[in-house]
Amino acid sequence: MTETSQGSSFHSMWRELLPIGRHPDSHGYRRFAWTGADTECRAWFKEQAETRGLTYEVDRNGNQWAWLGDPTAGDAVVTGSHLDSVPDGGAFDGPLGVVSAFAALDELRARRAEFARPLALVNFGDEEGARFGLACVGSRLTAGQLTVEQAHRLTDGDGVTLPRAMEAAGHDPDGIGADPERLARIGAFVELHVEQGRALDLSGDRVGIASAIWPHGRWRFDFRGEANHAGTTRLVDRRDPMLSYAETVLAARREAELAGAVATFGKISVEPNGVNAIPSLVRGWLDSRAADQESLDQVVGGIEKAAREYADAHGVDLDIVRESFTPVVEFDHALRDELARILGTDTDLKVPVLGTGAGHDAGILSGSIPTAMLFVRNPTGVSHSPAESAAEDDCLAGVLALADVLEGLACR
Numbered sequence: 001m002t003e004t005s006q007g008s009s010f011h012s013m014w015r016e017l018l019p020i021g022r023h024p025d026s027h028g029y030r031r032f033a034w035t036g037a038d039t040e041c042r043a044w045f046k047e048q049a050e051t052r053g054l055t056y057e058v059d060r061n062g063n064q065w066a067w068l069g070d071p072t073a074g075d076a077v078v079t080g081s082h083l084d085s086v087p088d089g090g091a092f093d094g095p096l097g098v099v100s101a102f103a104a105l106d107e108l109r110a111r112r113a114e115f116a117r118p119l120a121l122v123n124f125g126d127e128e129g130a131r132f133g134l135a136c137v138g139s140r141l142t143a144g145q146l147t148v149e150q151a152h153r154l155t156d157g158d159g160v161t162l163p164r165a166m167e168a169a170g171h172d173p174d175g176i177g178a179d180p181e182r183l184a185r186i187g188a189f190v191e192l193h194v195e196q197g198r199a200l201d202l203s204g205d206r207v208g209i210a211s212a213i214w215p216h217g218r219w220r221f222d223f224r225g226e227a228n229h230a231g232t233t234r235l236v237d238r239r240d241p242m243l244s245y246a247e248t249v250l251a252a253r254r255e256a257e258l259a260g261a262v263a264t265f266g267k268i269s270v271e272p273n274g275v276n277a278i279p280s281l282v283r284g285w286l287d288s289r290a291a292d293q294e295s296l297d298q299v300v301g302g303i304e305k306a307a308r309e310y311a312d313a314h315g316v317d318l319d320i321v322r323e324s325f326t327p328v329v330e331f332d333h334a335l336r337d338e339l340a341r342i343l344g345t346d347t348d349l350k351v352p353v354l355g356t357g358a359g360h361d362a363g364i365l366s367g368s369i370p371t372a373m374l375f376v377r378n379p380t381g382v383s384h385s386p387a388e389s390a391a392e393d394d395c396l397a398g399v400l401a402l403a404d405v406l407e408g409l410a411c412r
């Protein structure tokens with residue numbers, strides 16, 4: 001890190017972001033797309049861009065961009081991540097990549113680097129999908145992986161549609177949709193992210209390069225039975241969807257173990273949701289991921305089969321809807337090798353290459369442009385929780401690695 005200390009630029013940005021959207025009781029972040037906390041984060045991004053004299057713009061899908069050099073020149077190098085969070089998420093998932101992007105630019109300016117390609121810093125909208133149920137909405141729209149019609153049907157828990165939510169937050173939703181012209185101007189996208197696992201902790205490395213993202217998806221299970229009195233309805237007379245749901249949760253664990261995959265029911269809604277009423281509806285959302293498509297098919301197929309059997313056994317109707325799916329992503333081999341070459345020239349920095357079960361905007365964009373990812377060590381591996389962490393030194397090592405990568409790709 002150079003003397004002007006990009007460490008201090010990193011710290012001051014980090015301190016500014018830290019209070020935004022943090023719940024006073026849980027200490028977790030609730031930065032949901034197009035809400036007040038998200039708007040504050042977006043204002044912070046705009047200010048960072050303007051403070052640095054970068055050309056600021058919001059694209060048709062609400063993603064924020066900060067350009068150094070001519071945005072229309074083509075072959076741009078882009079870095080960044082997202083600022084939204086899961087319910088009660090940690091401070092690092094997303095923001096580390098955005099703050100590191102600005103800090104890396106500060107580092108390159110301190111090095112007096114001369115840019116040969118345009119550089120853009122980006123904050124993708126609604127990466128986590130916490131509000132509308134679909135992850136990576138901003139990058140999916142841009143890449144044409146989410147149609148305008150599908151986007152119009154996205155609705156939050158209060159019945160607010162995505163376009164209305166955008167509008168309420170001051171973004172005109174009329175122009176949303178695929179943006180191939182923008183993607184055509186990008187030569188490479190590199191996303192830095194906190195690791196969401198312990199591979200780097202176990203290998204003793206501060207920074208790693210991503211190899212692949214597991215195929216993953218979300219499925220909604222609607223178990224419909226019959227609401228009735230909890231005190232007066234004999235057990236044999238019940239059609240209780242909670243029972244089939246509970247058995248399905250246990251089946252998911254079993255099937256995931258069998259397939260060497262992961263399966264999680266992390267969200268549930270119950271109707272009528274009364275302590276003294278047998279439910280009429282239990283709606284549970286399954287998130288499942290595996291290293292390859294075959295294992296994912298096996299685990300989800302096994303869970304569906306078990307769920308139908310349990311539903312039948314309790315006289316309950318079952319509908320299963322696949323709400324989203326992202327196929328396996330192999331990051332661009334040439335770009336990955338280039339990153340390894342750039343970072344390998346630093347004598348101390350070994351760069352392990354690792355796969356991940358977490359989804360990212362980089363994964364979505366990899367279908368359209370060369371993308372790569374850098375991971376920063378997470379000492380506990382905990383993520384999507386207020387306990388998510390990364391050591392200060394490791395974050396600064398990440399900034400330097402990103403600066404080296406950007407210098408190698410974009411500078412003379």
Ligand code: HGY
Nearest residue numbers: 127128135358359360
């Ligand atoms: O992996 C996920 O759940 C999300 O894309 N961050």
Ligand code: MN
Nearest residue numbers: 086093128384
């Ligand atoms: Mn996440």
Ligand code: MN
Nearest residue numbers: 093094127193
């Ligand atoms: Mn993330």
Ligand code: MN
Nearest residue numbers: 229230231276
């Ligand atoms: Mn009564």
